[in-house]
Every structure is written in structure tokens, then in C-alpha cells.
Amino acid sequence: MLTTDQPQERTYQDRIDLLRARKMAYTQEKQRVVGVMDYDDWGLILPPADERVLVEVIGPSGIPIHDVRLNEFTCLSNHADGSFYGPEACGENYRRLLERHPVFIDPISSLAGVYMTNFGSYRRGHWPEELDFSALKPEQEKYQLDTGIGGSQHFSQDLALGLRLGWGGLLDKIRHYRDRNAPHGAAFYTGLEHVVLGVQNWIARHAQAASEMASDEPVDQLRRNLEMMAAINQRLVDAPPQTFREACQWILWYQLIARMYNGSGSLGRLDVILEPFYQQDLAAGRLSDDEAIFHIACLLLRDTAYLQLGGPDAQGNDVTSPLSYLVLEAVHRLKIPANVGVSVGEQVDPGLLRRGVEILLEDKLGIPKFLGVEQTAAGFSRLGYAIEDGRERVYTGCHWLSVPGREYTMNDMIKIVLPVVFDIALRDLLAAPDVEPSVATLWDYYDQHLRRAVRVIAAGVDFHVAHMQDVFPELVLDLLCHGPIEQAIDASHGGVEYINIGVDGSGLAVVADSFAAIDQRIEKEGRLTWQKLLDCLDSDWDGVEGERIRLMMKTVGHYGHGGTRADDFAQRLGQHFAAVVLEQRTPAGHCLVPGLFSWAKMIMSGRKLGATPDGRRAGSPISQGANPSPGFRKDGAPTALALAVAAVQPGYGNTAPMQIEFEPMIVQEADGVMLLMNIIQTHFAQGGTQINMNVLDREKLLEANEDPTKYPDLVVRVTGFSAYFASLSPEFRQLVVDRMLAAG
Secondary structure (H helix, E strand, O other): OOOOOOOOOOOHHHHHHHHHHHHHHHHHHHHHHOOOOOOOOOOOOOOOHHHEEEEEEEOOOOOEEEEEEEOOOOOOOOOOOOOOOOHHHHHHHHHHHHHHOOOOOOOOOOOOOOOOOOHHHHOOOOOOOOOOOOOOHHHHHHOOOEOOOOOOOOOOOOHHHHHHHHHHHHHHHHHHHHHHHOOOOHHHHHHHHHHHHHHHHHHHHHHHHHHHHHHHOOOHHHHHHHHHHHHHHHHHOOOOOOOHHHHHHHHHHHHHHHHHHHOOOEEEOHHHHHHHHHHHHHHHOOOOHHHHHHHHHHHHHOOOOEEEEOOEOOOOOEOOOHHHHHHHHHHHHHOOOOEEEEEOOOOOOHHHHHHHHHHHHHHOOOOOEEEOHHHHHHHHHOOOOOHHHHHHOEEOOOOOEEOOOOEEOOOOOOEEEHHHHHHHHHHHHHHOOOOOOOHHHHHHHHHHHHHHHHHHHHHHHHHHHHHHHHOOOOHHHHHOOOOHHHHOOOHHHOOOOEEEEEEEEEOHHHHHHHHHHHHHHHHHOOOOOHHHHHHHHHOOOOHHHHHHHHHHHHOOOOOOOOOOHHHHHHHHHHHHHHHHHHHOOOOOOOEEEEEEOOOOOHHHHHHOOOOOOOOOOOOOOOOOOOOOOOOOOOOOOHHHHHHHHHHOOOOOOOOOOEEEEEOOHHHHOOOHHHHHHHHHHHHHHOOOOEEEEEEOOHHHHHHHHHOHHHOOOOEEEOOOOEEEHHHOOHHHHHHHHHHHHHHO
8 A cells, every 4th residue: 555745735637647657666566577468558456475476377468477366365166177167156256356355545546446366367277178169179270260269258338337226236136136037047146246245345345444544644635535535435335426536436346346357348438427427516516627537547547448438329419528538638647558449430529539639649659549430330230230229339349349238249359360261271272183273263262261260160159158157157247237137147148138249350461462472473474383382381481492482472562552463352351251251140140240350469370370472481470450461561651551451341340440650750740630630530431440550759669679678658559459568578569660660
């Protein structure tokens, strides 16, 4: 716990500056202890040294890291493999963890609480062996699929439910429907009850700790803050929030338990959710804009949760408000990693876009990102849903959206690595004794293998939906969804209104450039035989001749250059992927929704893949999502990039983000802000769906890559997420550097 002996009254900005400095200290401690963090800059703070134990695990990007756990805490097992499964065991163990979890209060902040461990790390086996899907594994492994089986969260809760009911109201709701549905769902309701009782205990202990700290605090300002914090949290144990500060505190408690339970990190439309509390407190004269900014900053300080600002309501009316700007201002003043999306569209307040671009250029942190909300809404309606549902789909993850509390999506979990499908197709074609190889026959083989990969995904989705509630149910998200409590059915099992499963293709540019290189050098020019190409791939372009051939293939016009054969292939590949995914409903009838995104798996996917005909070497990273490969044009023209990515959009409500980098010199141009606004608006007008943008000083970035400790506060947007550059592995840092250098 931190305090201060300086007696003066501090401004809200003074307090934000102090909190940011402490955040930096906590982050540097994590960098020393945990190691590489190739993911969102989560707000986890390490437990005190005498209360933690470190266990080496493989992190999300495949690199060993240290998992932080509380010592003297173990989960109760209900299975022979030493783990625990099912709603009752998951709920009971999570309650025990919350009751054991340390209290954390910073008297500078207006909000109590942090999280110090990850509940999922206490699970030994993540899927019980008796729930067997071994029949699917050979092809899952053949195509190197991220199947989604056993994956959790990646859909969005409806925070308005919790703010209306409070923890006490949620507990009453659970008990009401348990009695109404008895004996059906007894274990499910017991698990939910455990979660609520656990968080109530955690909140109450924070209220008590704040009260005790207040009695010993000599600084008037801090003592008043602690007294208010104690009173607020004592109320929130049972009652719903009544004020803006209370709403921020309630949301923070929910976010902490959601993140700690299974990594869930969505907030949805924070400006809309908080608007009633903001207006009420303004009218009552008990809240200023500076204070509102401070409370929002204290909320966002504790986790890089995903949130959307502005955009249409169900009827198409823009919801942008003064509070939307205050949230942006809070992010601007904090200057830490954040995942804030600014809505852009013909019906959206253009001032929000302008302010977002101004902050992006001034702070140079890759914040905010930009959302083509009108395109994603219209795309979702092409699935047969009402446009009102499409408009209610909210940005709540790296690249994804969902209808809060009503749609189960598994977005960003399922990945089909298109270059792997291509490589298998190419090798099968060249091994076929009676088939004359050609680009046309190669396309046919690619089509067959892609369809097979999607069928395997579809079968795995049904298996997951059938069994996930008995393995690791979505208890925390279930609390704020429409249907699970009422029906005693987990969201993963059909407890919500819609099941629309996201399926992403990754590495589009590698395949487009490979098709184009083969078309040009083998079919059109005859400068290479199919067998010689295969020999070069198998040897990874070995020797002088191999390198000559590699450069010959690599110098064919790339996807993204504009007007190239590779551009044609990229558009065809994007449309083909979308069509194949949409055609393949799961055997149980669930809808699969196409997107193009790699998350941060370009390195992992590339490690398993041999050389490819575009000149890529074996083991190198694949291209990122829908983006062209770095170096697609010598001038790195942003307009060419924007047009290329817009042209390959799947178009059914899920996104294919554009990742783009600029140097700060753009700020020096008289129309720098307008230039970026035009690029953003043009991309969306052409059909784009989301933009991740960095404004980075090239020399600073290169220096930080050599010695990250030189710039500990350098923040970058890696893909869909935001992180401290110094927290990333050397491989991930190099990815960002390569993109910047290629931008020209």
C-alpha cells in the first residue's frame, strides 16, 4: 500500500501524474519478475514478495514467462487429473481465491482494488481427457488450426445490467431463478452464487481497509478520499451505484474479477454506460468535468480494457456526447497503454474523430484506434439480422465486436493460417502423378483444403459449445448476460440469444504474393519450373542459385502496390475465404462469421511454416492479418495501403483491420491532422472496418529496440492491443520496427 507524507492539496492532474509514475514502477517490476509480456498491458500488480510464487509457463505468444500465483493457495480438485471442472467447482474455487486475494488501496486514487493473479493459472488440465475430440486432431494439426476448443470469453457482457442491480440484486436474481427452475441448473446457480459472494467479500475487505487507513492518514485530502472510498465500497457490497464515482468503482470491480477469472477485458460503450450518472451528478452540482476525467482515469489505470466511444444507437442516432470527449481526455492525461476505439462515420460527430487524431499525434502512443461502425453494422445485417442489431454490436476486443449480453462469438480465438493451407495445396498438387500443375489447378487444390479446414473448425465449434459449460463455464460474464441466469444455461452453451462464431484468416499477403509470383515467373515467363520451385522451398532457397530465385520471386509486384496481379489475388482470396466460411455452418447449425486478423500470432505461425513462393524464408513471420507484407511499396504509400485493405474486407460484421505507421513529421505539416482524418475517412468510405495506427519517431524506436530501458514509457499499438515497447519480446519489438521501416 502506498501513501505520502506531503501535506499539500493536489490537483486532479497532480494525482494522475503520481498514479502514472506508480504504474510505471509496477510495470518495470513485472518486466523484471515476469519477463516478456507479448499481450495487452494488463493492470496486474505483483503480490508482495512474501505472498507470491512464480511458475514458468508458456505465454500467449509461445515464449516462456513466469506465471504469478498467490502462495499458500491451492484450488480444490474434483477430477483425477488434479484440476477442477464444471460450474460448482469453478465458482467455489474462484470464491476461495477472491477471499484470499490481497487488498490494495492507493489513497491517491478515487477507486479501490487491483488484481494480482490469474485464476486460470490455477487450473491444471484445461480440458478433461474423457471429453475426447481426438478424431478431429489429425486434421487440426495438419492445418495448424487455432480451433477455439476450450477458449473462453471473447464476447461482451452488458454492464448496464450490473449497474442497475448491484451485487445484492444479482444475488437475489440468482436465487430467484434457482428456486423457479429447481432442480434444473442447481450446480450452475451454486457456481454463480459463489462468484457473487466472493466479490462481495473482496469489496467489503477493501471498505474496511480504507476505513482503517483513513483513521491513520494525516493528510486531509487523502483522509477525506479514503473515507469516501470506504463509504462507497461498503454501499456497493449490496446496493447498485448511485453516483458517477460509484458507477466507475462498480465497473472496476466487475472488470477486475472478469479479467482475473478468464482474461475478459471488455467494457463496451463506456460513454453511454456512464452517461446517466454523469448527467445526474452534473445536475445535482456534485461533479465537475475535471473530477469526472479523474474517476475515468482511475478506472482505465487498472486495466487496458476495450471500449468504444460514439457511434450509432439502435435507431442510427449518434450517441457521441460531452462524456465521450471526457473519456478521450482521461486517456490523453494518463498516457499509458489503452484500448479506446473512436467511432467514425457519416452520421458520427466528426469532432470526435478530429480530437482522436489530435491526441494520437500529440501523445504518439498509438491511441486511440478508429472504428468503421457503419460498415460493421451493415455487414452484420448481411447475415440476416436487423440493422438495429448490427448497430448495437460494440467494439470490445482486439479487432472484434459483439452485441453486449446477447451474442456469444468466440471472436479472435479461431485462426486459419492461410499460408499453411496454401503450402499443403501446393505440395499435394505437385505430388499428384496425373495432374498438370497450373495456377488454376493450384487454386482448386487450395479451395479444397480451405473447405476441409473450415469443416474441421465447424465440427470443433460444435464440440466446444456442447461441452464448455461442463469444463470452464463463463460464470462472470453470465452474470451480466440476458438469458443464462433465467434459463440456467451458460452463455457458451446457448444461454444467450445469438451464437455467431468468428473465424479469422491470417497471412493473406503471403498467399496473394505467392500466387502472383508463381503466375508471373512460372506460367507467364517460364523462368522457373514447378519442380525447381519446390526444391528451393525445401532447401529454404539455399545457395547462390536459390537466393537468385528467391529474389526473382520476391520482386514480383506485391499485394498493396496497386494494380498488380497480387492485388487481384488478394481480393479474390478475401472474397473466397468469406464465402467458404459463410457457407459452412456447423453441423448443429451455428453461424460462422469471417474476419481477417492474426492477433499477435504472426511469429508463432511463421515458425511452423517452411519457405513460401513469395520469397519468404522458412520460419519467418507471416504477414499481419489483412495487411500487405512489409515493403509492399518502396514509398510505403498510406493511400495505397488503405485502398488495398479496404478491398479485401470480408463484409459480414467482423473486421479486417488496417495496421498503419507514421512518423511524427506528419505533425509538422500544416494539414497533418486533416491528412490523417482524410486517410481514415477514405478507408472507411471504401469499406474498411477498423484502423490501428502508430505515430512513432523512427530514431527513438530504433534506439528503444537496441535498449528498451532508454524509453521505458514508450507505448506502441502492436496489433489490436496496446503495450509498453519494453515489455515485448525482441521478436515482437522487431515486428513493430520492421513495419515502421517499411512505411518509408
